[in-house]
Amino acid sequence: MGIINRHYFCQLCVTTFISTTILLGILLYGNLVKHDEYLLQAMAVSPYTFIQLSSLLVPYALSFALPFGFILALLFCYGKWASSNQILALRSLGKGIFSWGLPPLFLSLLVSIFSVFTILDWGPTSRAQFDYQKSTILWANINSHLEKEGEVEFDLVKDNTILTNRNLNALSGQSISKVSLSVGSTDQNNWYNLRILLFDENHKMVRIINSRSAHVSKSDDNTKLLLDLKNVDLQSSEQNQTQNAFISFEQWDEPLIFEINNRNDELNINRVGLELLMKLANSKSTESDEAKVLIYKGFALGTSSFFLSLLLVPISIKSGRKESITNLSLGIILSVLYYTTLIFLEEVSVLYSQPIFTWFPNLLCIIIGSYLFYEFESSI
Structure with a gap:
């Protein structure tokens, strides 16, 4: 059974890498288009400056691409294995879901740890560095802009x-x-x-x-x-x-x-690392409640890979017996539903100063996932 689990784990890793890369490319493209004015100015300075500035958006995009990329990989792989009767063969040998279902749970833990770090620390600090570099590029490029165009304009707030x-x-x-x-x-x-x-x-x-x-x-x-x-x-x-x-x-x-850059000088807690965020959460400042909500939300979204895997392993096997594309559609729907629900609960948490509300989707995954696991094992 160890060989099969290693094979499943490797297949999940490869598929997760592919799906995450595709999602990362889509999200990164959207962010690049959003900031195209600054990126074009960076290109005018040097190609290296353009690459350096663009790379600062990668962690921010990865914080969303990785957990949802894992979800798509899990649904695709287990749907494919179920449709090719591999899961049925293992069940006929008396191997339950707690045996061949370990690879996604183990990988989801690794993905969750890295996702939490990316969402709460690497992503926000890189985005803050991106905002700072934008101002630096504007300054570095203003002389060359004047030499080429002869004129520059400023809108006064x-x-x-x-x-x-x-x-x-x-x-x-x-x-x-x-x-x-x-x-x-x-x-x-x-x-x-x-x-x-x-x-x-x-x-x-x-x-x-x-x-x-x-x-x-x-x-x-x-x-x-x-x-x-x-x-x-x-x-x-x-x-x-x-x-x-x-x-x-x-x-x-x-x-x-x-x-030359109408940037808000006030502290943006969405652009600070975990250490400063925890200091704000433990302080008596006006940002304390919002910082707590961001921490809870970051851990909830970061660990979504693990909690959703409890729900999606039995679902992917049942719905993927005929067509793997069904699982991909299901993964997209669940990802969008999960994230929109989390955004709504974040607003509710800030409104009522109850950050624990952001964990409701994960709690729901545990309850429904446990029931589906039990039902699936009972059907043997």
């Missing part, structure tokens, strides 16, 4: 508390929604012959700022561009003004600050 936004609004006498920068020439830390155009909420140009040179720097988090203007000319572009304003001065008092 309405009601933003950045001092530059308030100063520009006061300077123009109205709300500024967009800024356009054009540069004559650049080097690493200096831009020359700048022209800054200020647009109101109706996309009408209201002010023009000319500067002979500007020292360029960035914020520590790579999200803000700082311009220290020198030899500045300020003029109005509104033709209907009775008095056209034109002011010249040596240097702007404070650097102009523009957001």
Whole structure:
């Protein structure tokens, strides 16, 4: 019996690898398309930067592809073995489901351990690193973009508390929604012959700022561009003004600050590792309840491979005797149903501060799976 179990285990491993790779490719493609603007900018920097940035999305996609890939592999393999009467032959020899059903249970434990690590630690931290690298690439690419296009635009967030936004609004006498920068020439830390155009909420140009040179720097988090203007000319572009304003001065008092990536600086607990998540869960902060729900949900989703295998082994044998494609369809339906239920229960858990609700699908799998195991063994 050991040889058969090893054969089944190896077949499950190979099929899990194939199905997970296919799902990973689909999920990764969706994430790449979602962030195509940043990836194209990364490609403009270098192919290595593009590959490095794309690879940071792999753990995030793998956290969903691995458990559901295992489910599809289990259903396909046991459905195929049942349809070829291999399971029937083993049962005729007196071998029960607790004998030839051990390979998927053992593999599901291994998959669950790795999935929990990916969902709660590797995936979120890699996604956080991806968000950080996006800002770095925007900064690294801004000079080359100016050299090629000659112009770059920034949308100003309405009601933003950045001092530059308030100063520009006061300077123009109205709300500024967009800024356009054009540069004559650049080097690493200096831009020359700048022209800054200020647009109101109706996309009408209201002010023009000319500067002979500007020292360029960035914020520590790579999200803000700082311009220290020198030899500045300020003029109005509104033709209907009775008095056209034109002011010249040596240097702007404070650097102009523009957001090159409108990233929320607040802590995103969906982008932190397990260690920090547990600290938040044990703290008295406002994120404590949400952190607890994320931990419970991560363990529930990560261990779904094990709990669903209790349910799917007897189901795959019964429904897969005629056609293996039936099991694949069943696996897709169950995967979608499981995940949508988990998302709904996550919202309920946050609402009622009861993270244990996220384990309801796994508890249901144990109850139904135990009954199906008993019924299957009793039918011998």
